[in-house]
Amino acid sequence: MNDTAYLATPPQAADETTMPKNEPQVTYRFGDGVAMPADISPLAVGNKAANLMRMAEAGLPVPPGFVITTRVCRDYFDRGGSLPEDLPAWLSRDIEYLERVTDQQFGGRRRPLLVSVRSGAPVSMPGMMDTILNVGLCDRTVSPLICMTGNPRFVWDSYRRLVQTYAEVVQALPPDPFDRLIRERLQDSSTPTSDELDAFALRDLTLEFLQLYAELAGEPFPQEPLAQLESAVEAVFRSSRSPRALEYRRLHSIPGDLGTAVTVQAMVFGNMGNTSGSGVGFTRDPATGENALYLDFLWNSQGEDVVSGRHAVQDGAAIKARMPTLDRQLRQVCDQLERLFCDTQDFEFTIQEGRLYLLQSRAAKRTPWAALRVACDLVNEDVIDRRTALARLAEFDLDSLQVTRLANEHERPPLSVGVPACPGVAIGRIALDPQTAVAMAREGGRPILVRHDISTDDVAGLAASEGILTTLGGRTSHAAVVARQMNKVCIVGCRDLVIERNRRCRIGAQSLAEGDLLSLDGHSGAVYAGELVFVVERPLELLSRVKQWQ
Numbered sequence: 001m002n003d004t005a006y007l008a009t010p011p012q013a014a015d016e017t018t019m020p021k022n023e024p025q026v027t028y029r030f031g032d033g034v035a036m037p038a039d040i041s042p043l044a045v046g047n048k049a050a051n052l053m054r055m056a057e058a059g060l061p062v063p064p065g066f067v068i069t070t071r072v073c074r075d076y077f078d079r080g081g082s083l084p085e086d087l088p089a090w091l092s093r094d095i096e097y098l099e100r101v102t103d104q105q106f107g108g109r110r111r112p113l114l115v116s117v118r119s120g121a122p123v124s125m126p127g128m129m130d131t132i133l134n135v136g137l138c139d140r141t142v143s144p145l146i147c148m149t150g151n152p153r154f155v156w157d158s159y160r161r162l163v164q165t166y167a168e169v170v171q172a173l174p175p176d177p178f179d180r181l182i183r184e185r186l187q188d189s190s191t192p193t194s195d196e197l198d199a200f201a202l203r204d205l206t207l208e209f210l211q212l213y214a215e216l217a218g219e220p221f222p223q224e225p226l227a228q229l230e231s232a233v234e235a236v237f238r239s240s241r242s243p244r245a246l247e248y249r250r251l252h253s254i255p256g257d258l259g260t261a262v263t264v265q266a267m268v269f270g271n272m273g274n275t276s277g278s279g280v281g282f283t284r285d286p287a288t289g290e291n292a293l294y295l296d297f298l299w300n301s302q303g304e305d306v307v308s309g310r311h312a313v314q315d316g317a318a319i320k321a322r323m324p325t326l327d328r329q330l331r332q333v334c335d336q337l338e339r340l341f342c343d344t345q346d347f348e349f350t351i352q353e354g355r356l357y358l359l360q361s362r363a364a365k366r367t368p369w370a371a372l373r374v375a376c377d378l379v380n381e382d383v384i385d386r387r388t389a390l391a392r393l394a395e396f397d398l399d400s401l402q403v404t405r406l407a408n409e410h411e412r413p414p415l416s417v418g419v420p421a422c423p424g425v426a427i428g429r430i431a432l433d434p435q436t437a438v439a440m441a442r443e444g445g446r447p448i449l450v451r452h453d454i455s456t457d458d459v460a461g462l463a464a465s466e467g468i469l470t471t472l473g474g475r476t477s478h479a480a481v482v483a484r485q486m487n488k489v490c491i492v493g494c495r496d497l498v499i500e501r502n503r504r505c506r507i508g509a510q511s512l513a514e515g516d517l518l519s520l521d522g523h524s525g526a527v528y529a530g531e532l533v534f535v536v537e538r539p540l541e542l543l544s545r546v547k548q549w550q
Helices: 042-057 070-078 087-102 139-149 152-169 176-188 199-217 225-239 243-252 303-307 317-322 324-341 368-380 386-393 434-442 456-464 478-485 540-549
Strands: 027-030 065-068 115-120 131-135 261-266 277-282 294-299 345-352 355-363 403-406 419-422 425-431 447-451 467-470 489-492 497-500 504-507 510-513 517-521 526-529 534-537
Touching: 027 042, 027 087, 042 065, 042 070, 042 115, 042 261, 042 324, 042 355, 065 087, 070 225, 070 261, 087 225, 087 261, 115 225, 131 152, 131 225, 131 303, 139 152, 152 176, 152 199, 152 225, 176 199, 225 261, 243 456, 277 303, 294 303, 294 317, 303 345, 317 324, 324 345, 324 355, 368 386, 368 540, 386 540, 403 425, 403 517, 419 478, 425 434, 434 447, 434 456, 447 456, 447 497, 447 517, 456 478, 467 478, 467 517, 478 489, 489 517
Parallel strands: 425 447, 447 467, 467 489
Antiparallel strands: 027 065, 065 261, 115 131, 115 261, 277 294, 277 345, 345 355, 403 534, 419 489, 425 517, 497 504, 504 510, 517 526
């Protein structure tokens, strides 16, 4: 794929006004030299697009795109869930812009353009709304995309991903029938995971998906890319009022009438082979505040694989070992992002055949302990002043800021060790689903939510729990990010954890029942049966520094 084609387009070609002068502006473009409007606000274009505009203007590697404003979303609900009649015309105009700057054609038979469709609330809500990737793939664009990339495996993998995501997000179809087909295909081919299926198996799986979609939806999968795009935009609007989004707003006192913007970007692909991948990074450790790159990554994957919490991921060492130059570039990007936004950042990226692209950056959700250390360090580094640091710390009760550590963990061996995602100690009783965790907390209990994997659908259970333990997932999955923001002890990737029947689980060699006591060490990732003793530490030196500022 010629992923640098859009760089050759003269900047003035992309500076045309998005909307006719006599109409209110409902979309904004970014990338390829488009200047960021001086008065743009996250309230209008969402936090994601506002930051992408700033990143693109600063020369960071951001794929070109456009954003549909939050006003369109609010109008959609004011009309009782009806899209504006002009939406196809708006989308067509901005798709023409993307076609021009990428030298590709949406639905084209020669160089097909694919796009991503992402939510973007004015206040960042990690993983609470929906995303649809690979929009524009259909029967007529499969062969041209194979010819364009020379990579049939990548094309069929992207098509089957689109069909399944579209079924779940747009049509609200259950995921289980599609997951069952994947398991059957893996069993037939004696393959452990879907990322090891070859092109022929993925082609057959995609054809099965298309047939299943038609059976469940009562109509064929849409073969017109513009129709896919319109439906994807509406699905993102609807997801802004999903149960998990409503619960997140309630927990964080976010107004419910802000709506969401929708960001449409030219796709870049992390599933193109062994020099491609997707990742999520934090410019500093969001659990402790340490000034170190904090990264989860998957080779030959798309972004949803990393943030979903359903896959085992690798850390930054995987990139450094295979692509040291790219590792250095990522570290430079961390510094650029912090200088641009004057804060520690949570960013999503894709590597396509060795080339880095940034897809998002936002202020990192962090623990109170990390917030204190980051504020102090950014003052020392002259990134922010003391007044700004104090304003950021105002939401925290610094007098009660502490972290717990196990006092006698060496007296008994742990059942298992996972990947620590949020520090501290959590001691409580096992709850095997979010509903049980909520009920247990209401009765005065201290639930430990134990799951094969967690998603942002579990947000109420996360909020009710003392700690979280999962078999799969990474430190940067959306659910782990939310848990860390809530300052919940979290351990992910505990491979020795198996959820069994009859409300039981097995951790290592020990079988445990729901309600049994468990102790989690969020510093080391160790998991212990029973209740251990803990001690409390306070960041006295940092607190003293802040007191002097005050």
